[in-house]
Amino acid sequence: xxxxxxxxxxxxxxxxxxxxxxxxxxxxxxxxxxxxxxxxxxxxxxxxxxxxxxxxxxxxxxxxxxxxxxxxxxxxxxxxxxxxxxxxxxxxxxxxxxxxxxxxxxxxxxxxxxxxxxxxxxxxxxxxxxxxxxxxxxxxxxxxxxxxxxxxxxxxxxxxxxxxxxxxxxxxxxxxxxxxxxxxxxxxxxxxxxxxxxxxxxxxxxxxxxxxxxxxxxxxxxxxxxxxxxxxxxxxxxxxxxxxxxxxxxxxxxxxxxxxxxxxxxxxxxxxxxxxxxxxxxxxxxxxxxxxxxxxxxxxxxxxxxxxxxx
Amino acid sequence: xxxxxxxxxxxxxxxxxxxxxxxxxxxxxxxxxxxxxxxxxxxxxxxxxxxxxxxxxxxxxxxxxxxxxxxxxxxxxxxxxxxxxxxxxxxxxxxxxxxxxxxxxxxxxxxxxxxxxxxxxxxxxxxxxxxxxxxxxxxxxxxxxxxxxxxxxxxxxxxxxxxxxxxxxxxxxxxxxxxxxxxxxxxxxxxxxxxxxxxxxxxxxxxxxxxxxxxxxxxxxxxxxxxxxxxxxxxxxxxxxxxxxxxxxxxxxxxxxxxxxxxxxxxxxxxxxxxxxxxxxxxxxxxxxxxxxxxxxxxxxxxxxxxxxxxxxxxxxxxxxxxxxxxxxxxxxxxxxxxxxxxxxxxxxxxxxxxxxxxxxxxxxxxxxxxxxxxxxxxxxxxxxxxxxxxxxxxxxxxxxxxxxxxxxxxxxxxxxxxxxxxxxxxxxxxxxxxxxxxxxxxxxxxxxxxxxxxxxxxxxxxxxxxxxxxxxxxxxxxx
Numbered sequence: 001x002x003x004x005x006x007x008x009x010x011x012x013x014x015x016x017x018x019x020x021x022x023x024x025x026x027x028x029x030x031x032x033x034x035x036x037x038x039x040x041x042x043x044x045x046x047x048x049x050x051x052x053x054x055x056x057x058x059x060x061x062x063x064x065x066x067x068x069x070x071x072x073x074x075x076x077x078x079x080x081x082x083x084x085x086x087x088x089x090x091x092x093x094x095x096x097x098x099x100x101x102x103x104x105x106x107x108x109x110x111x112x113x114x115x116x117x118x119x120x121x122x123x124x125x126x127x128x129x130x131x132x133x134x135x136x137x138x139x140x141x142x143x144x145x146x147x148x149x150x151x152x153x154x155x156x157x158x159x160x161x162x163x164x165x166x167x168x169x170x171x172x173x174x175x176x177x178x179x180x181x182x183x184x185x186x187x188x189x190x191x192x193x194x195x196x197x198x199x200x201x202x203x204x205x206x207x208x209x210x211x212x213x214x215x216x217x218x219x220x221x222x223x224x225x226x227x228x229x230x231x232x233x234x235x236x237x238x239x240x241x242x243x244x245x246x247x248x249x250x251x252x253x254x255x256x257x258x259x260x261x262x263x264x265x266x267x268x269x270x271x272x273x274x275x276x277x278x279x280x281x282x283x284x285x286x287x288x289x290x291x292x293x294x295x296x297x298x299x300x301x302x303x304x305x306x307x308x309x310x311x
Numbered sequence: 312x313x314x315x316x317x318x319x320x321x322x323x324x325x326x327x328x329x330x331x332x333x334x335x336x337x338x339x340x341x342x343x344x345x346x347x348x349x350x351x352x353x354x355x356x357x358x359x360x361x362x363x364x365x366x367x368x369x370x371x372x373x374x375x376x377x378x379x380x381x382x383x384x385x386x387x388x389x390x391x392x393x394x395x396x397x398x399x400x401x402x403x404x405x406x407x408x409x410x411x412x413x414x415x416x417x418x419x420x421x422x423x424x425x426x427x428x429x430x431x432x433x434x435x436x437x438x439x440x441x442x443x444x445x446x447x448x449x450x451x452x453x454x455x456x457x458x459x460x461x462x463x464x465x466x467x468x469x470x471x472x473x474x475x476x477x478x479x480x481x482x483x484x485x486x487x488x489x490x491x492x493x494x495x496x497x498x499x500x501x502x503x504x505x506x507x508x509x510x511x512x513x514x515x516x517x518x519x520x521x522x523x524x525x526x527x528x529x530x531x532x533x534x535x536x537x538x539x540x541x542x543x544x545x546x547x548x549x550x551x552x553x554x555x556x557x558x559x560x561x562x563x564x565x566x567x568x569x570x571x572x573x574x575x576x577x578x579x580x581x582x583x584x585x586x587x588x589x590x591x592x593x594x595x596x597x598x599x600x601x602x603x604x605x606x607x608x609x610x611x612x613x614x615x616x617x618x619x620x621x622x623x624x625x626x627x628x629x630x631x632x633x634x635x636x637x638x639x640x641x642x643x644x645x646x647x648x649x650x651x652x653x654x655x656x657x658x659x660x661x662x663x664x665x666x667x668x669x670x671x672x673x674x675x676x677x678x679x680x681x682x683x684x685x686x687x688x689x690x691x692x693x694x695x696x697x698x699x700x701x702x703x704x705x706x707x708x709x710x711x712x713x714x715x716x717x718x719x720x721x722x723x724x725x726x727x728x729x730x731x732x733x734x735x736x737x738x739x740x741x742x743x744x745x746x747x748x749x750x751x752x753x754x755x756x757x758x759x760x761x762x763x764x765x766x767x768x769x770x771x772x773x774x775x776x777x778x779x780x781x782x783x784x785x786x787x788x789x790x791x
């Protein structure tokens with residue numbers, strides 16, 4: 001496989017995963033701000049912008065931080081490289097350049113998602129935005145379904161690799177931004193607001209049911225952190241992403257005869273996560289640990305680009 | 312405006328009363344299908360094409376503008392007998408084209424014998440000095456030719472252009488068939504349509520057959536200018552269906568006159584390059600220095616015989632419209648036969664008398680640049696404004712050698728779905744002719760282009776034309 005193609009595929013995986021994450025984040029934040037009692041909704045949106053890393057860009061646009069502006073910035077904005085629209089445009093551009101290596105169904109799903117958002121000037125009201133992200137999620141599920149049915153070859157592994165690297169980043173960021181909610185400090189912890197906030201976290205990684213099935217008890221902050229970091233059963237957990245990264249690199253290594261720094265870093269990260277516990281993590285400091293995990297993930301991303309000569 | 316009453320390929324001269332022999336089934340189908348049903352299927356086709364991204368970028372439009380070429384679901388049909396005649400004529404012509412190119416870059420007998428004036432070849436911008444004296448494997452230069460044909464009567468086919476550089480459109484032939492099979496499956500029950508889907512395989516075999524001698528299990532690649540090119544969809548479609556790598560210039564490197572491609576496993580040697588990049592951009596060391604699309608050193612590798620380029624550099628000489636006007640003589644010279652598919656009458660404006668005639672009749676003629684393509688730089692006299700005509704007059708007087716003129720032909724029509732129901736629209740036809748080590752192969756089909764505006768004769772996709780499927784019928788059973 002051409003190095004350029006491998007790079008395109010990897011980034012299709014990353015951008016589609018990112019687009020999906022932002023749709024969930026928008027959906028969860030809309031729910032949260034409609035539930036919020038007492039706290040103004042722009043707090044919820046501010047934290048959503050922070051999760052995506054788009055807060056500084058948003059401030060530079062000079063727009064006021066209302067719910068509508070934030071929704072528009074996260075879904076449609078061409079100024080925001082992390083908006084759903086920008087992610088889908090980038091995924092589609094890469095897919096067009098490597099049309100012949102991805103299944104037709106996968107291309108069609110990317111294309112349909114793009115057409116859903118391309119000609120819209122505005123995300124519309126709350127309900128219209130929910131409808132839009134709903135449709136986009138359906139198309140992205142179509143993309144993931146096409147991948148699931150794909151021949152297990154380099155094209156598949158690189159797209160999946162992009163997805164799991166992106167996922168490791170997104171889940172860690174989500175937890176990091178919300179970490180103060182998970183660190184019981186004030187009197188009001190455990191109140192309604194917090195429960196709504198915690199629910200938002202779970203909803204963003206579609207893990208509400210998973211939590212109930214695994215822990216069978218009321219929402220507890222450290223269990224939410226445990227679920228999102230240490231539980232293999234949850235596909236979006238950090239440990240599941242770390243494990244899949246190791247496996248995908250091993251598959252690519254077997255097929256191409258190339259193993260190297262990326263494999264080593266990925267194995268080291270997985271070992272660290274498998275030995276860790278939520279207690280030791282809170283001990284180290286949740287925020288510090290998550291920042292470290294985000295850095296490790298970025299280092300693996302760099303090593304992958306070098307190992308396969310993305311150039 | 313259509314000139315004289317045009318020949319309709321379905322109805323002949325019967326004005327919609329009776330189909331021509333062999334096409335009755337289509338007429339019945341057209342009559343029996345409710346108009347609303349046509350519209351519904353037409354919509355379904357366009358949606359499918361849009362979703363699949365079968366698009367065409369139009370130069371001059373916004374870079375990101377991807378248009379789909381309008382597709383018309385009423386097929387254009389050739390009977391078995393018509394096809395036999397056509398394919399014999401195409402084979403003869405393409406053999407002559409290859410012999411001519413081999414000659415002008417080799418012994419130049421045809422110039423010494425005075426059949427074609429030497430200056431028109433050697434002074435031609437399409438004449439590629441860099442490859443003079445280099446003979447590619449099996450002496451094949453134009454591996455893929457797209458020959459544009461027009462029809463003016465039941466037995467009257469003419470060649471309008473020979474596309475011997477990087478002809479495009481074959482993906483539409485294949486996708487249009489796919490669409491017809493999906494949308495109008497019943498047509499294939501009532502008509503014995505010959506399949507076209509072997510084309511990608513035949514193309515791959517053709518390319519591998521001309522690999523450099525000594526290349527065992529040759530590796531072919533398709534070289535594209537990239538995904539902003541207007542024909543990129545076709546490039547990826549063909550690479551995909553041939554099972555070969557789709558590469559850009561930056562994926563290839565030349566080392567010691569050998570071409571390699573950069574892969575995740577290291578570099579891999581390349582033997583045959585189906586290039587969809589014009590000569591000018593192939594190699595910045597030999598042609599345009601500012602080209603980022605090609606591969607530095609590629610021509611050296613080609614001239615060293617280490618890689619085959621298809622089509623070969625320099626085939627543009629056979630693509631030139633001034634050379635086109637000599638094709639009947641060229642065919643006779645190399646095959647010893649009379650040309651089976653005649654040219655359209657052509658005035659070479661480089662000749663004073665032809666220029667005078669052209670200038671006197673600009674309002675009746677079609678004037679073309681000798682090296683133009685895609686309908687760019689063309690005057691259609693009968694529909695042109697006074698301003699346009701005067702612009703061309705000035706251009707002709709300044710550089711007459713750059714132009715040819717042809718009569719406005721009454722192109723044949725085929726029933727086409729329009730806003731006001733079925734109506735005749737003018738068509739042309741581009742079949743694709745493959746030449747490899749073992750001779751010439753022609754898939755029974757091609758690209759039918761249709762001018763969608765009433766009376767219009769301009770069928771080019773870049774000028775808003777559409778396409779149709781082209782059915783070639785298998786020999787019919789004798790009526791009982």
